[in-house]
Amino acid sequence: MQSINRRQWLKAAGLATGAVTLWNNNLYGLNNIKPYYDEGDVLFPYSDQNTIRLSANENPYGPSSYVREKMVSAFDRACRYPFSEVPELTRRIAEKEGVSPEHVLITVGSTEGLKITALAYLQKGGELVSPDPTFEAMPNYAEACGAFVHRVPVNDELGIDLEAIEKRCTNDTKMVFICNPNNPTGTIIPADEMTHFCTRMAQRTTVFSDEAYFDYIDIKNYPSMINLVKNDLNVIVARTFSKVYGLAGLRIGYLVARPDIIKRLEKFQVDNPNMLALAAAHAAMDEKKFYEFSLQKNIEAKSMINNTLDSFGLRHTRSQTNFVFFKTGMDISVFSGKMMQHKIRVGRAFKPLTDWCRISTGTTEEMESVVTALKQSFLNPSSVKSTH
Numbered sequence: 001m002q003s004i005n006r007r008q009w010l011k012a013a014g015l016a017t018g019a020v021t022l023w024n025n026n027l028y029g030l031n032n033i034k035p036y037y038d039e040g041d042v043l044f045p046y047s048d049q050n051t052i053r054l055s056a057n058e059n060p061y062g063p064s065s066y067v068r069e070k071m072v073s074a075f076d077r078a079c080r081y082p083f084s085e086v087p088e089l090t091r092r093i094a095e096k097e098g099v100s101p102e103h104v105l106i107t108v109g110s111t112e113g114l115k116i117t118a119l120a121y122l123q124k125g126g127e128l129v130s131p132d133p134t135f136e137a138m139p140n141y142a143e144a145c146g147a148f149v150h151r152v153p154v155n156d157e158l159g160i161d162l163e164a165i166e167k168r169c170t171n172d173t174k175m176v177f178i179c180n181p182n183n184p185t186g187t188i189i190p191a192d193e194m195t196h197f198c199t200r201m202a203q204r205t206t207v208f209s210d211e212a213y214f215d216y217i218d219i220k221n222y223p224s225m226i227n228l229v230k231n232d233l234n235v236i237v238a239r240t241f242s243k244v245y246g247l248a249g250l251r252i253g254y255l256v257a258r259p260d261i262i263k264r265l266e267k268f269q270v271d272n273p274n275m276l277a278l279a280a281a282h283a284a285m286d287e288k289k290f291y292e293f294s295l296q297k298n299i300e301a302k303s304m305i306n307n308t309l310d311s312f313g314l315r316h317t318r319s320q321t322n323f324v325f326f327k328t329g330m331d332i333s334v335f336s337g338k339m340m341q342h343k344i345r346v347g348r349a350f351k352p353l354t355d356w357c358r359i360s361t362g363t364t365e366e367m368e369s370v371v372t373a374l375k376q377s378f379l380n381p382s383s384v385k386s387t388h
């Protein structure tokens with residue numbers, strides 16, 4: 001082992017020991033933090049090939065054959081620690097985003113980025129302001145850390161209400177969380193409004209911009225909040241390889257923020273992503289073809305769902321993501337029961353919008369089953385009984 005690697009290993013071991021000590025002392029809310037996943041997805045494991053899983057906004061086409069090849073080659077290095085591979089991917093991501101490597105932190109999925117941010121910023125006494133409904137990981141982690149969470153309802157169009165969010169910020173607000181495009185609503189904040197809001201709020205607090213679905217945005221030149229990081233603002237941006245790159249199972253994502261913020265956050269990481277995930281992320285960034293293919297397939301799948309919903313006059317948002325959010329007019333427990341009769345698993349309930357459904361895009365074949373299932377559900381709504 002080279003001396004640099006030994007040092008890094010000792011650092012990682014020290015951090016892990018530190019984390020265990022914090023855990024034992026019930027500090028940092030670690031005792032309350034639960035892994036983030038939809039419990040329903042655990043009940044329907046992916047190995048159940050009979051179920052069409054449209055509940056977790058995954059990309060069914062990934063990983064591409066090129067990425068698979070690169071992962072297979074990476075097996076030769078799987079007996080090695082990944083320390084030396086992390087800086088190279090960090091450099092690659094920094095180059096892509098137009099920042100320095102010191103602005104980038106590779107994380108185990110963007111979920112780890114959300115978790116370590118809550119641990120670093122949202123201890124007892126702090127406040128988080130968040131839209132509602134939204135991707136719940138950050139509000140949940142914040143509460144587990146003992147912070148108070150202001151949940152600000154989305155507006156009548158199910159868009160994030162920036163004005164109301166700003167009004168809820170106080171001197172105790174440690175962070176504003178914005179998921180844009182938002183999960184589960186699929187809506188996006190107009191570009192100028194988002195930039196102005198984040199610029200203003202970053203003078204008062206830290207802004208966390210969750211951009212998990214950024215690649216799916218179909219508005220030309222829509223700005224990433226990484227632009228504000230480049231201007232040294234108090235903004236943290238999360239990105240992931242789980243969506244358009246189709247690598248959700250490999251758990252790799254990253255944060256972009258000012259170097260002082262990255263330094264503060266990295267202390268809370270316990271370990272590095274694994275060798276295969278690093279190789280896959282590298283390869284995925286090399287390959288434009290699969291990226292474009294995924295985007296195109298997603299557009300086609302969304303229009304198949306939207307056209308069917310439109311033919312029944314069902315309300316849906318104009319989703320800028322890889323899922324559709326629509327009003328079923330019945331409780332989600334009843335509607336998901338109907339879809340399960342076609343072996344289709346849709347998203348969970350998103351309170352208070354419990355008569356809406358979030359359905360992820362799947363393969364063309366899967367979408368054909370969805371169209372059939374939707375037609376049967378809405379042509380004759382009373383014909384199928386709820387399984388709940």
Ligand SMILES: Cc1ncc(COP(=O)(O)O)c(C=O)c1O
Pocket residue numbers: 056057108109110111112135179183210212213239240241242248251252253
């Ligand atoms: C808005 C948002 N952020 C983050 C994540 C977590 O993604 P990952 O941890 O796979 O990067 C998801 C997953 O669905 C999401 O919807």
